[in-house]
Amino acid sequence: MSAVAESHFVPTANFSQIETRFDSEFGIFWGFMNPQPRPTFNSGLLQEAQQFAKLISESGGTLIHNGDSQNIHYVVEASKVAGVYNLGGDLELFRDAITRQDRDALLNYGHACIDNVYAWATAFSAPVTTLALVQGDAMGGGFESALSAQVLVAEESARMGFPEILFNLFPGMGAYSLLTRKVGRRTTEEMITSGNMYTARQLYDMGVVDVLAADGAGEAAVYGFVKKHAKAQNGRRAIEMASRAVSPVSYDELSRVVRIWVDAALRLSERDMRLMERLVRAQNRNVQLEMVSSNVMPLQRTA
Numbered sequence: 001m002s003a004v005a006e007s008h009f010v011p012t013a014n015f016s017q018i019e020t021r022f023d024s025e026f027g028i029f030w031g032f033m034n035p036q037p038r039p040t041f042n043s044g045l046l047q048e049a050q051q052f053a054k055l056i057s058e059s060g061g062t063l064i065h066n067g068d069s070q071n072i073h074y075v076v077e078a079s080k081v082a083g084v085y086n087l088g089g090d091l092e093l094f095r096d097a098i099t100r101q102d103r104d105a106l107l108n109y110g111h112a113c114i115d116n117v118y119a120w121a122t123a124f125s126a127p128v129t130t131l132a133l134v135q136g137d138a139m140g141g142g143f144e145s146a147l148s149a150q151v152l153v154a155e156e157s158a159r160m161g162f163p164e165i166l167f168n169l170f171p172g173m174g175a176y177s178l179l180t181r182k183v184g185r186r187t188t189e190e191m192i193t194s195g196n197m198y199t200a201r202q203l204y205d206m207g208v209v210d211v212l213a214a215d216g217a218g219e220a221a222v223y224g225f226v227k228k229h230a231k232a233q234n235g236r237r238a239i240e241m242a243s244r245a246v247s248p249v250s251y252d253e254l255s256r257v258v259r260i261w262v263d264a265a266l267r268l269s270e271r272d273m274r275l276m277e278r279l280v281r282a283q284n285r286n287v288q289l290e291m292v293s294s295n296v297m298p299l300q301r302t303a
Contacts, residue, residue: 015048019080022065026226027073029056029063029128034080041141042090046112053119061126073233074226075124077149078133078218085132085158088140089113089173091280095273098265106265110258113141113173114251120148121178121249129229129240134158134200134209135218140171147178150240151225153211154200155218160208161197167275168268172261174254181247183207 019032031052035045055063061072079085090109097105120130132149138160146152146160154160162171170176170192179188183206191198204212213221229236268276 015051017042017045018048018052020052022063022070022072024065024070026223026230027071028222028226029072029075030078031076032078032080033086035086038087039079039081039084039142040087040090041113041116041145043093043109043112046109046116049116050112050119053116053124056124056126056128057119059126061124061128072126072128073230074129074131075120076131076133076222077120077145079136081136083136085134085136085138086142086145087137088142088144088163088171091276094265095276095280098268098273101266103262103266106262107258110173110261111255113144114254114258117144117148117174117178118249118251118254120145121174122244123150123240127237129237131222131225133218133222134160137197139163139197141173144171144174144178147182147208148174150243151210152208153213153218153221153225154203154209155213155215156200157215158200159197160200160203161195162192163195163279165193165195167279168272169264170261172257172264174249174257176257177249177253179208181249 017033017035019030019034021030021032022028023030033039033045035042041049056072056075062069063072064070093109094106096102097109120132123130129151130149131151131153132146134146134152134154136158138146138158140162143160143162146154162175164171175192176188179191187206198206198208200209200212203209211221211225
């Protein structure tokens with residue numbers, strides 16, 4: 001973190017799995033995810049994400065800072081977990097709900113996920129610009145969350161992908177909606193059905209990542225974007241609004257896809273569940289997801 005940025009960072013809201021800071025000089029509201037016990041979108045993190053969104057939406061993009069009302073111009077989602085942005089859905093919850101054939105549990109979880117995605121995709125219905133800073137692995141729902149921001153900033157060593165197809169499922173909390181609006185249907189389906197992990201450089205070349213930063217320079221890249229954006233903030237923000245007007249992501253669309261995802265999840269076979277179990281164990285170890293058995297398709301890196 002730069003010395004300039006650090007001197008203006010002041011803690012704000014008190015969450016257990018999200019660390020929030022406000023930079024009053026640039027009007028940047030930071031939300032650093034620190035989910036426990038593993039870096040996934042557990043129910044607690046999703047509840048806090050909803051509260052975080054309400055802080056912005058219900059105030060119209062302002063907060064009280066040092067006793068004064070301050071405008072929020074930029075909202076950034078990042079991670080406090082070294083090497084991990086977010087590993088995605090709570091696979092242990094998925095496994096247990098599928099075993100019980102508990103449709104309501106899966107549907108409730110899915111809607112909590114799209115609540116978060118929709119809030120970021122619509123800029124919290126406030127005059128702000130949303131950014132995601134990816135400095136590690138972003139998988140499944142973690143990648144979906146990053147895609148929901150208007151600007152995706154990633155360090156070169158970051159890797160992103162959708163492993164769901166490896167256990168016969170698909171990412172149902174916004175991936176298809178968000179990616180097709182960025183790179184079209186063909187590339188979206190190739191990314192989702194391959195199970196591949198992509199480097200930040202590859203995703204930048206594909207048009208998925210908007211700002212590519214050197215390792216360790218992610219926060220500096222965010223500030224570089226903010227300073228450039230601020231020089232013509234009125235015009236740039238109007239362009240962002242026009243983009244959402246031309247290619248809107250509706251909550252109804254996200255909800256319909258979630259219901260498709262739930263139906264697909266409830267049809268998973270015993271073999272599919274065993275593959276999911278391997279990913280659950282990987283999440284519990286809080287390590288990079290690896291498929292090591294000859295019976296399991298490995299996570300591939302694209303050339």
